Amino acid sequence: MKRHILEFLPNELNKYLIQINEKKYRTKQVLNWIYANKTLNFHNMSTLPESLREILTRDLDNYLPQILKVDISSDGTKKYLLSLADDKRIEMVLIPREEKNTLCISSQVGCAHGCNFCATASLGLIRNLKVYEILSQVFLAMMELKQKKLTNIVFMGMGEPLDNLENVIKSVKILQHEQCFKFSPRRITISTCGIIPKLKELTDSGLKIKLAVSLNSAIQEKREKIMPSCKKYPLPELKKALLNFRKGTPYRITFEYVLIKDFNMGKEDVKTLLKFLGDISCKLNVIVWNEVESLPYKAPTENEIENFINSMKKLSFAVTFRKSRGEDINAACGQLAAKV
Ligand code: SF4
Structure with a gap:
Protein backbone atom coordinates (compact mmCIF):
# COMPACT_ATOMS: atom_id res chain seq x y z
CA MET A 1 0.00 0.00 0.00
CA ASN A 62 -2.39 11.93 -2.01
CA TYR A 63 -6.07 11.02 -1.63
CA LEU A 64 -8.31 13.49 0.21
CA PRO A 65 -11.70 12.47 1.63
CA GLN A 66 -14.65 13.65 -0.44
CA ILE A 67 -17.03 16.21 1.02
CA LEU A 68 -20.46 14.60 0.55
CA LYS A 69 -22.57 17.18 2.36
CA VAL A 70 -22.23 20.47 4.24
CA ASP A 71 -24.91 21.54 6.73
CA ILE A 72 -24.79 25.18 7.80
CA SER A 73 -26.26 26.22 11.15
CA SER A 74 -27.98 29.53 11.80
CA ASP A 75 -25.00 30.36 14.08
CA GLY A 76 -22.49 29.86 11.22
CA THR A 77 -21.28 26.42 12.34
CA LYS A 78 -20.68 24.06 9.42
CA LYS A 79 -20.90 20.30 9.63
CA TYR A 80 -19.11 18.31 6.91
CA LEU A 81 -19.95 14.73 6.05
CA LEU A 82 -16.83 13.13 4.57
CA SER A 83 -16.40 9.92 2.63
CA LEU A 84 -13.13 8.04 3.15
CA ALA A 85 -11.31 5.93 0.54
CA ASP A 86 -13.13 2.76 1.72
CA ASP A 87 -16.48 4.61 1.62
CA LYS A 88 -16.74 4.84 5.43
CA ARG A 89 -18.23 8.12 6.65
CA ILE A 90 -17.05 10.59 9.28
CA GLU A 91 -18.00 14.12 10.27
CA MET A 92 -16.03 17.23 11.14
CA VAL A 93 -17.40 20.54 12.40
CA LEU A 94 -16.04 24.01 11.69
CA ILE A 95 -17.04 26.56 14.33
CA PRO A 96 -16.45 30.27 13.67
CA ARG A 97 -16.37 32.38 16.82
CA GLU A 98 -15.27 36.04 16.59
CA GLU A 99 -11.54 35.89 15.78
CA LYS A 100 -11.36 32.13 16.25
CA ASN A 101 -12.05 29.32 13.80
CA THR A 102 -12.17 26.01 15.61
CA LEU A 103 -12.25 22.65 13.88
CA CYS A 104 -13.70 19.67 15.70
CA ILE A 105 -12.22 16.51 14.16
CA SER A 106 -12.93 12.80 14.34
CA SER A 107 -10.35 10.20 15.33
CA GLN A 108 -12.34 7.04 14.64
CA VAL A 109 -15.22 5.81 12.47
CA GLY A 110 -17.81 5.26 15.21
CA CYS A 111 -16.74 4.59 18.81
CA ALA A 112 -16.57 1.60 21.15
CA HIS A 113 -17.63 3.40 24.32
CA GLY A 114 -21.41 3.48 24.22
CA CYS A 115 -21.85 6.70 26.21
CA ASN A 116 -25.61 6.90 26.20
CA PHE A 117 -25.80 10.64 25.67
CA CYS A 118 -23.82 10.42 22.43
CA ALA A 119 -25.13 9.73 18.92
CA THR A 120 -21.74 8.41 17.71
CA ALA A 121 -22.07 5.54 20.20
CA SER A 122 -24.96 4.09 18.19
CA LEU A 123 -22.51 3.23 15.38
CA GLY A 124 -20.23 1.09 17.54
CA LEU A 125 -16.54 1.07 16.65
CA ILE A 126 -16.02 0.56 12.92
CA ARG A 127 -12.31 1.39 12.71
CA ASN A 128 -9.56 3.78 13.71
CA LEU A 129 -8.72 6.65 11.41
CA LYS A 130 -5.28 6.60 9.82
CA VAL A 131 -2.92 9.51 10.39
CA TYR A 132 -3.63 11.01 6.98
CA GLU A 133 -7.40 10.70 7.52
CA ILE A 134 -7.10 12.72 10.74
CA LEU A 135 -4.89 15.32 9.06
CA SER A 136 -7.01 15.45 5.89
CA GLN A 137 -9.82 16.97 7.96
CA VAL A 138 -7.50 19.84 8.94
CA PHE A 139 -6.24 20.20 5.38
CA LEU A 140 -9.78 20.31 3.96
CA ALA A 141 -10.86 22.87 6.57
CA MET A 142 -7.93 25.11 5.67
CA MET A 143 -8.87 24.90 2.01
CA GLU A 144 -12.48 25.75 2.91
CA LEU A 145 -11.41 28.75 5.02
CA LYS A 146 -9.24 30.15 2.18
CA GLN A 147 -7.72 33.41 3.52
CA LYS A 148 -9.14 32.99 7.03
CA LYS A 149 -6.97 31.25 9.59
CA LEU A 150 -7.82 27.98 11.27
CA THR A 151 -6.89 28.78 14.86
CA ASN A 152 -7.88 25.79 17.03
CA ILE A 153 -8.27 22.05 16.70
CA VAL A 154 -10.25 19.91 19.09
CA PHE A 155 -10.34 16.11 18.98
CA MET A 156 -13.99 16.05 20.03
CA GLY A 157 -15.66 14.63 16.93
CA MET A 158 -16.45 10.97 16.36
CA GLY A 159 -14.43 8.49 18.38
CA GLU A 160 -12.31 8.30 21.52
CA PRO A 161 -8.89 9.75 20.57
CA LEU A 162 -7.02 7.77 23.22
CA ASP A 163 -8.25 4.50 21.67
CA ASN A 164 -6.33 5.53 18.54
CA LEU A 165 -3.44 7.00 20.48
CA GLU A 166 -0.53 6.07 18.22
CA ASN A 167 -2.13 7.72 15.17
CA VAL A 168 -3.34 10.70 17.22
CA ILE A 169 0.16 11.31 18.60
CA LYS A 170 1.73 11.16 15.14
CA SER A 171 -0.97 13.49 13.78
CA VAL A 172 -0.38 16.01 16.57
CA LYS A 173 3.38 15.95 15.92
CA ILE A 174 2.72 16.83 12.27
CA LEU A 175 0.13 19.46 13.26
CA GLN A 176 2.65 21.12 15.56
CA HIS A 177 5.78 20.85 13.41
CA GLU A 178 7.03 24.25 12.28
CA GLN A 179 7.58 23.00 8.71
CA CYS A 180 4.10 21.48 8.54
CA PHE A 181 0.81 22.81 10.00
CA LYS A 182 2.57 24.95 12.71
CA PHE A 183 -0.11 24.76 15.40
CA SER A 184 0.95 25.84 18.86
CA PRO A 185 0.36 23.14 21.54
CA ARG A 186 -2.15 25.41 23.29
CA ARG A 187 -4.30 25.42 20.14
CA ILE A 188 -4.84 21.64 20.15
CA THR A 189 -7.17 19.92 22.60
CA ILE A 190 -7.65 16.19 22.97
CA SER A 191 -10.87 15.18 24.65
CA THR A 192 -11.25 11.82 26.37
CA CYS A 193 -13.73 9.97 28.51
CA GLY A 194 -10.74 8.98 30.68
CA ILE A 195 -9.11 5.73 29.53
CA ILE A 196 -6.62 5.41 32.41
CA PRO A 197 -3.92 3.18 30.81
CA LYS A 198 -3.94 5.36 27.70
CA LEU A 199 -3.73 8.52 29.80
CA LYS A 200 -0.58 7.08 31.30
CA GLU A 201 0.80 6.41 27.81
CA LEU A 202 -0.09 9.94 26.75
CA THR A 203 1.68 11.34 29.82
CA ASP A 204 4.77 9.21 29.12
CA SER A 205 4.83 10.32 25.48
CA GLY A 206 5.50 13.90 26.63
CA LEU A 207 3.15 15.23 23.92
CA LYS A 208 2.26 18.86 24.60
CA ILE A 209 -1.47 19.41 24.14
CA LYS A 210 -4.44 20.62 26.13
CA LEU A 211 -6.50 17.86 27.68
CA ALA A 212 -10.27 17.82 28.17
CA VAL A 213 -12.02 15.10 30.16
CA SER A 214 -15.66 14.28 29.69
CA LEU A 215 -16.70 13.91 33.35
CA ASN A 216 -20.48 14.44 33.57
CA SER A 217 -20.70 13.13 37.12
CA ALA A 218 -18.27 12.78 40.00
CA ILE A 219 -20.41 9.97 41.41
CA GLN A 220 -19.04 6.68 40.10
CA GLU A 221 -22.43 4.89 39.76
CA LYS A 222 -24.03 7.80 37.93
CA ARG A 223 -21.05 8.21 35.63
CA GLU A 224 -21.21 4.51 34.77
CA LYS A 225 -24.90 4.83 34.06
CA ILE A 226 -24.34 7.28 31.21
CA MET A 227 -20.78 6.23 30.32
CA PRO A 228 -20.84 2.42 30.74
CA SER A 229 -17.21 1.85 29.78
CA CYS A 230 -16.13 3.96 32.78
CA LYS A 231 -16.88 0.93 35.00
CA LYS A 232 -13.28 -0.05 34.34
CA TYR A 233 -11.97 3.35 35.39
CA PRO A 234 -12.78 4.30 39.00
CA LEU A 235 -12.80 8.04 39.63
CA PRO A 236 -10.03 8.06 42.29
CA GLU A 237 -7.69 6.29 39.83
CA LEU A 238 -8.71 8.64 37.05
CA LYS A 239 -7.91 11.58 39.29
CA LYS A 240 -4.50 10.14 40.10
CA ALA A 241 -3.69 9.68 36.39
CA LEU A 242 -4.84 13.24 35.65
CA LEU A 243 -2.78 14.76 38.46
CA ASN A 244 0.20 12.93 37.04
CA PHE A 245 -0.52 14.24 33.52
CA ARG A 246 -0.89 17.76 34.91
CA LYS A 247 2.64 17.69 36.35
CA GLY A 248 4.10 17.58 32.84
CA THR A 249 2.03 20.33 31.21
CA PRO A 250 1.59 24.08 31.68
CA TYR A 251 -2.05 23.83 30.66
CA ARG A 252 -4.91 23.30 33.05
CA ILE A 253 -7.13 20.29 32.38
CA THR A 254 -10.67 21.09 31.26
CA PHE A 255 -13.50 18.99 32.66
CA GLU A 256 -16.59 18.84 30.49
CA TYR A 257 -19.85 18.50 32.38
CA VAL A 258 -23.04 18.03 30.38
CA LEU A 259 -26.01 19.24 32.41
CA ILE A 260 -28.85 16.72 32.28
CA LYS A 261 -32.13 17.59 33.94
CA ASP A 262 -32.95 15.57 37.08
CA PHE A 263 -29.78 13.52 36.69
CA ASN A 264 -26.49 15.23 37.56
CA MET A 265 -27.47 18.65 38.95
CA GLY A 266 -28.71 17.88 42.48
CA LYS A 267 -27.13 18.77 45.86
CA GLU A 268 -25.20 15.50 46.14
CA ASP A 269 -23.91 15.90 42.57
CA VAL A 270 -22.65 19.40 43.33
CA LYS A 271 -21.03 18.38 46.63
CA THR A 272 -19.22 15.40 45.07
CA LEU A 273 -18.13 17.43 42.07
CA LEU A 274 -16.70 20.23 44.24
CA LYS A 275 -14.76 17.65 46.22
CA PHE A 276 -13.46 15.85 43.12
CA LEU A 277 -12.26 19.00 41.37
CA GLY A 278 -11.21 21.00 44.42
CA ASP A 279 -7.51 20.12 44.39
CA ILE A 280 -6.94 19.76 40.65
CA SER A 281 -5.67 22.78 38.75
CA CYS A 282 -8.37 22.79 36.11
CA LYS A 283 -11.29 24.47 34.40
CA LEU A 284 -14.88 23.32 34.42
CA ASN A 285 -16.79 23.64 31.20
CA VAL A 286 -20.53 23.33 31.66
CA ILE A 287 -22.54 22.37 28.58
CA VAL A 288 -26.28 21.99 28.30
CA TRP A 289 -27.50 18.59 27.13
CA ASN A 290 -28.39 18.55 23.43
CA GLU A 291 -31.50 16.50 23.05
CA VAL A 292 -31.10 13.47 20.79
CA GLU A 293 -34.32 11.94 19.43
CA SER A 294 -33.63 8.39 20.52
CA LEU A 295 -32.51 9.22 24.09
CA PRO A 296 -34.64 9.85 27.18
CA TYR A 297 -32.63 12.72 28.74
CA LYS A 298 -33.90 16.28 28.94
CA ALA A 299 -32.18 19.65 28.96
CA PRO A 300 -32.44 21.71 32.20
CA THR A 301 -34.29 25.04 32.42
CA GLU A 302 -32.44 28.41 32.42
CA ASN A 303 -33.09 28.68 36.13
CA GLU A 304 -31.66 25.25 36.88
CA ILE A 305 -28.56 26.05 34.82
CA GLU A 306 -28.05 29.32 36.70
CA ASN A 307 -28.39 27.59 40.09
CA PHE A 308 -25.86 24.95 39.11
CA ILE A 309 -23.32 27.50 37.88
CA ASN A 310 -23.77 29.59 41.05
CA SER A 311 -23.11 26.55 43.20
CA MET A 312 -19.80 26.08 41.36
CA LYS A 313 -18.63 29.60 42.24
CA LYS A 314 -17.07 28.15 45.41
CA LEU A 315 -14.34 26.76 43.19
CA SER A 316 -11.20 28.86 42.88
CA PHE A 317 -10.83 28.24 39.15
CA ALA A 318 -12.72 29.20 36.00
CA VAL A 319 -16.16 27.80 35.37
CA THR A 320 -17.32 28.44 31.83
CA PHE A 321 -20.75 27.91 30.46
CA ARG A 322 -20.71 26.93 26.83
CA LYS A 323 -23.77 26.87 24.67
CA SER A 324 -23.14 24.13 22.13
CA ARG A 325 -22.92 25.35 18.56
CA GLY A 326 -24.69 23.89 15.55
CA GLU A 327 -27.53 22.26 17.48
CA ASP A 328 -30.01 22.87 14.62
CA ILE A 329 -27.86 20.77 12.23
CA ASN A 330 -27.01 18.00 14.75
CA ALA A 331 -23.41 19.22 14.92
CA ALA A 332 -23.32 19.96 18.64
CA CYS A 333 -21.54 17.89 21.28
CA GLY A 334 -22.74 14.29 21.26
CA GLN A 335 -24.77 14.67 18.07
CA LEU A 336 -22.35 13.37 15.41
CA ALA A 337 -23.50 10.16 13.78
CA ALA A 338 -22.42 10.53 10.11
CA LYS A 339 -25.95 10.17 8.75
CA VAL A 340 -26.33 11.03 5.06
S1 SF4 B 1 -18.88 10.62 24.06
FE1 SF4 B 1 -16.91 10.21 23.07
S2 SF4 B 1 -16.21 8.30 24.07
FE2 SF4 B 1 -18.40 8.46 24.50
S3 SF4 B 1 -19.39 7.28 22.83
FE3 SF4 B 1 -19.32 9.45 22.17
S4 SF4 B 1 -17.46 9.59 20.95
FE4 SF4 B 1 -17.29 7.71 22.19
Missing part, protein backbone atom coordinates in the same frame (compact mmCIF):
# COMPACT_ATOMS: atom_id res chain seq x y z
CA LYS A 2 1.28 3.48 -0.85
CA ARG A 3 2.26 5.79 1.99
CA HIS A 4 0.24 9.02 2.15
CA ILE A 5 2.13 12.29 1.68
CA LEU A 6 0.43 13.88 4.73
CA GLU A 7 1.87 11.16 7.01
CA PHE A 8 5.50 12.30 6.67
CA LEU A 9 7.30 14.31 9.31
CA PRO A 10 9.98 16.48 7.63
CA ASN A 11 12.83 14.16 8.66
CA GLU A 12 10.94 11.16 7.25
CA LEU A 13 10.31 12.95 3.96
CA ASN A 14 13.97 13.88 3.82
CA LYS A 15 14.96 10.25 4.34
CA TYR A 16 12.61 9.08 1.60
CA LEU A 17 13.87 11.71 -0.88
CA ILE A 18 17.49 10.78 -0.18
CA GLN A 19 16.60 7.11 -0.76
CA ILE A 20 15.36 8.01 -4.23
CA ASN A 21 18.58 9.98 -4.88
CA GLU A 22 17.13 13.45 -4.53
CA LYS A 23 18.84 16.45 -2.94
CA LYS A 24 18.00 17.55 0.59
CA TYR A 25 16.51 20.89 -0.50
CA ARG A 26 13.68 19.06 -2.27
CA THR A 27 12.17 18.32 1.17
CA LYS A 28 11.61 22.01 1.79
CA GLN A 29 10.13 22.47 -1.68
CA VAL A 30 7.65 19.61 -1.27
CA LEU A 31 6.63 20.78 2.23
CA ASN A 32 6.17 24.28 0.89
CA TRP A 33 3.80 23.04 -1.80
CA ILE A 34 1.75 21.11 0.72
CA TYR A 35 1.53 23.51 3.66
CA ALA A 36 1.99 26.97 2.09
CA ASN A 37 0.34 26.38 -1.28
CA LYS A 38 -2.15 23.80 -0.02
CA THR A 39 -1.75 21.34 -2.83
CA LEU A 40 -1.32 17.59 -2.65
CA ASN A 41 -1.29 17.21 -6.42
CA PHE A 42 2.29 16.28 -7.31
CA HIS A 43 1.80 17.42 -10.92
CA ASN A 44 1.12 20.96 -9.69
CA MET A 45 4.45 21.14 -7.82
CA SER A 46 6.07 23.13 -10.61
CA THR A 47 9.40 23.79 -8.88
CA LEU A 48 10.10 20.03 -8.90
CA PRO A 49 11.54 18.38 -12.02
CA GLU A 50 9.05 16.41 -14.08
CA SER A 51 10.89 13.17 -13.28
CA LEU A 52 10.48 13.69 -9.52
CA ARG A 53 6.80 14.55 -9.91
CA GLU A 54 6.36 11.24 -11.74
CA ILE A 55 8.16 9.30 -8.99
CA LEU A 56 6.08 10.94 -6.23
CA THR A 57 2.88 10.15 -8.14
CA ARG A 58 4.01 6.55 -8.56
CA ASP A 59 5.22 6.04 -4.95
CA LEU A 60 2.90 8.07 -2.76
CA ASP A 61 -0.79 8.47 -2.06
